[in-house]
Amino acid sequence: MTDYAAPANKAPALTTHSDEERMFGDSVRTFARQTIKPHVREMDQQAEFRRELIEEFFRLGLMAIAVPEEYGGSGGTFFQTILAIEELSAVDASAGVIVDVQNTLVNNAIVRWGDETQRKRCLPRLAADTVGAYALSEAGSGSDAFAMATRADSRGGDFVLNGRKLWITNAKEAGLFLLFANANPEAGYRGITAFLIESNTPGFKVGRKEDKLGIRASSTCELLLEDCRIPRENVIGEIGKGYKIAIETLNEGRIGIAAQMAGLARGSLDHAISYAHERKQFGKSISDFQAIRFQLAEMALDVEAARNMAYNAARLKDAGSPFVKEAAMAKYFCSQVAERVSSRAIEIFGGYGFTKDYPVEKYWRDSKIGKIYEGTSNMQLQTIANAILGK
Ligand SMILES: Cc1cc2nc3c(=O)[nH]c(=O)nc-3n(C[C@H](O)[C@H](O)[C@H](O)COP(=O)(O)OP(=O)(O)OC[C@H]3O[C@@H](n4cnc5c(N)ncnc54)[C@H](O)[C@@H]3O)c2cc1C
Numbered sequence: 001m002t003d004y005a006a007p008a009n010k011a012p013a014l015t016t017h018s019d020e021e022r023m024f025g026d027s028v029r030t031f032a033r034q035t036i037k038p039h040v041r042e043m044d045q046q047a048e049f050r051r052e053l054i055e056e057f058f059r060l061g062l063m064a065i066a067v068p069e070e071y072g073g074s075g076g077t078f079f080q081t082i083l084a085i086e087e088l089s090a091v092d093a094s095a096g097v098i099v100d101v102q103n104t105l106v107n108n109a110i111v112r113w114g115d116e117t118q119r120k121r122c123l124p125r126l127a128a129d130t131v132g133a134y135a136l137s138e139a140g141s142g143s144d145a146f147a148m149a150t151r152a153d154s155r156g157g158d159f160v161l162n163g164r165k166l167w168i169t170n171a172k173e174a175g176l177f178l179l180f181a182n183a184n185p186e187a188g189y190r191g192i193t194a195f196l197i198e199s200n201t202p203g204f205k206v207g208r209k210e211d212k213l214g215i216r217a218s219s220t221c222e223l224l225l226e227d228c229r230i231p232r233e234n235v236i237g238e239i240g241k242g243y244k245i246a247i248e249t250l251n252e253g254r255i256g257i258a259a260q261m262a263g264l265a266r267g268s269l270d271h272a273i274s275y276a277h278e279r280k281q282f283g284k285s286i287s288d289f290q291a292i293r294f295q296l297a298e299m300a301l302d303v304e305a306a307r308n309m310a311y312n313a314a315r316l317k318d319a320g321s322p323f324v325k326e327a328a329m330a331k332y333f334c335s336q337v338a339e340r341v342s343s344r345a346i347e348i349f350g351g352y353g354f355t356k357d358y359p360v361e362k363y364w365r366d367s368k369i370g371k372i373y374e375g376t377s378n379m380q381l382q383t384i385a386n387a388i389l390g391k
Helices: 019-046 051-059 078-091 093-113 116-128 185-191 242-278 290-318 324-348 350-354 360-371 377-388
Strands: 131-135 151-155 158-169 174-182 192-198 204-209 220-231
Touching (some): 019 051, 019 360, 051 093, 078 093, 078 290, 093 131, 093 158, 093 174, 093 242, 116 174, 151 174, 158 174, 158 192, 174 220, 174 242, 192 220, 192 242, 242 290, 242 324, 290 324, 324 360, 324 377
Parallel strands (some): 131 174
Antiparallel strands (some): 151 158, 158 220, 174 192, 204 220
């Protein structure tokens, strides 16, 4: 990674890091390489993320990076969150998404829309030991998320929730869920309401875990709600305004997925470069062949562009500037780059790249999710088209 010193009074390059950002990024990179890397293959095979590594995330402050210190968080920036997701995903995209969902979706919604009591009740736990999950999608409503069938009936001051959620990241490990249900179906999407649900609430159950192609160590489960009674004080934001919380958190979350994919691409490029130096054919290192050198150069170009797009969207968000179009562009582009670069890395490894004895096939499997979750690539194109066409 290249960092350039910014001359005084000049706008810095996008890849310029402040001292604090550099130290933070370096510490996450060292942690990922030294502590997570030795377990990546086994966690992928067993489709299970080691609990002690999640405890390390908490210990290092990675589960509440941008949560203010008064609520037990690290008091960092959104950009630092993006750096952490990138560095973790360069080693393991499952690690990246665990931290991504906690920070960019769950903590973010509570910081922005929670009232003071909810912030004091939830954020210190989310910073210390409680994994969070974000439950919007259902079997029948993915891209069309607001067509959800989960209902929240108002009863005696509480809400009673019934329905099912699907594809919920972190569900197996989570103690707290931010879950969307419709409290007024006649009003359509204007009935959607966000609820905080403790995992041990009667009537709430984590169901089947998906057996996935990639990010296998990250849990993805169904949720079942059967007459699940939730007190009114667990509504986040206003009743009927959950759609706004969902849209706005996902707009930000997309930058996290862009960083996950940029990190994944960078990680697979690093492996390809090391292998190209090592591997000898025709009496020399394959990195001496122009065909390989140019492929690596194109991969590096892709990674550089992807990181710049993710960084730009994150910097815009931190600056309070409009970022929705740039976030959609970054997510779309970084997920393309991740798939392309990891695929080319397999080819540079030759036959070895096609086996599970080498790390690159996993990067490619993991890359596929980037075009699917937090809005498919078609949905990102729709956002970009709306922005450029002025809709
Ligand atoms: C591993 C994993 C983790 C996930 N984690 C979470 C989570 O933590 N929380 C959560 O709430 N959800 C989560 N999801 C759900 C994810 O966000 C959805 O899968 C995604 O939004 C797509 O919805 P869908 O699967 O129903 O596909 P569909 O919406 O059925 O899409 C199928 C295809 O049709 C296309 N399509 C649909 N509508 C249009 C349109 N109008 N124009 C053009 N093309 C269209 C799509 O682009 C796609 O190619 C996760 C999914 C996976 C696989």
